[in-house]
Amino acid sequence: xxxxxxxxxxxxxxxxxxxxxxxxxxxxxxxxxxxxxxxxxxxxxxxxxxxxxxxxxxxxxxxxxxxxxxxxxxxxxxxxxxxxxxxxxxxxxxxxxxxxxxxxxxxxxxxxxxxxxxxxxxxxxxxxxxxxxxxxxxxxxxxxxxxxxxxxxxxxxxxxxxxxxxxxxxxxxxxxxxxxxxxxxxxxxxxxxxxxxxxxxxxxxxxxxxxxxxxxxxxxxxxxxxxxxxxxxxxxxxxxxxxxxxxxxxxxxxxxxxxx
Numbered sequence: 314x315x316x317x318x319x320x321x322x323x324x325x326x327x328x329x330x331x332x333x334x335x336x337x338x339x340x341x342x343x344x345x346x347x348x349x350x351x352x353x354x355x356x357x358x359x360x361x362x363x364x365x366x367x368x369x370x371x372x373x374x375x376x377x378x379x380x381x382x383x384x385x386x387x388x389x390x391x392x393x394x395x396x397x398x399x400x401x402x403x404x405x406x407x408x409x410x411x412x413x414x415x416x417x418x419x420x421x422x423x424x425x426x427x428x429x430x431x432x433x434x435x436x437x438x439x440x441x442x443x444x445x446x447x448x449x450x451x452x453x454x455x456x457x458x459x460x461x462x463x464x465x466x467x468x469x470x471x472x473x474x475x476x477x478x479x480x481x482x483x484x485x486x487x488x489x490x491x492x493x494x495x496x497x498x499x500x501x502x503x504x505x506x507x508x509x510x511x512x513x514x515x516x517x518x519x520x521x522x523x524x525x526x527x528x529x530x531x532x533x534x535x536x537x538x539x540x541x542x543x544x545x546x547x548x549x550x551x552x553x554x555x556x557x558x559x560x561x562x563x564x565x566x567x568x569x570x571x572x573x
Contacts, residue, residue: 317550323504329551348415368447414455425480425498428473464503469535481515521546
């Protein structure tokens with residue numbers, strides 16, 4: 314194993330943690346930006362058999378470079394199958410063949426519900442966002458969901474301005490009772506800490522801090538009283554190999570973020 318690195322950006326750490334979380338995963342539904350970079354780091358490290366799925370109709374991609382958009386032709390590189398979006402969503406996603414979805418959003422609440430539609434009221438928004446795309450259907454039908462977002466108080470809110478993508482809805486068994494097929498959000502990966510939902514209420518809880526980050530640093534950026542697991546760990550530093558992949562081979566420095 315390569316040596317640990319002590320100089321890295323919060324975004325680089327977030328990408329590395331997301332990549333590590335994909336260990337053992339075979340199929341992942343992903344968008345461009347940070348989630349895509351994380352998946353490709355995973356392909357070169359902990360998940361060599363990882364098959365990337367893109368909503369434009371590509372299953373099992375191994376892109377030769379970082380895509381510029383969801384329609385970039387590089388996405389078909391090494392793909393197992395290329396099809397219409399209708400076939401991808403109907404046959405693969407709704408057929409239960411997508412193991413993990415890696416999603417982001419503009420807002421998230423304590424139950425992992427996401428907003429990527431508007432900031433402010435829907436009729437008179439302060440900001441009009443891109444919208445769901447395929448994120449709602451992906452979250453409902455994927456076997457599990459990992460969420461990747463920067464930890465900011467404006468994003469981690471007590472109440473969403475708009476519910477675009479359901480997580481655990483109102484907590485507990487409410488998502489299952491609503492007919493949602495998948496297990497919903499399992500991890501929230503941020504640039505400061507890692508969260509899961511391993512409690513009966515299915516509420517986001519802090520499970521690990523990044524090196525040099527305190528509990529106060531995390532709670533200051535969340536708009537509700539943060540639930541903390543009985544035991545909070547510390548994430549290991551990124552290695553030279555991981556950072557080399559993020560900075561060099563995968564050209565991550567030019568990617569700003571994204572969501573499926």
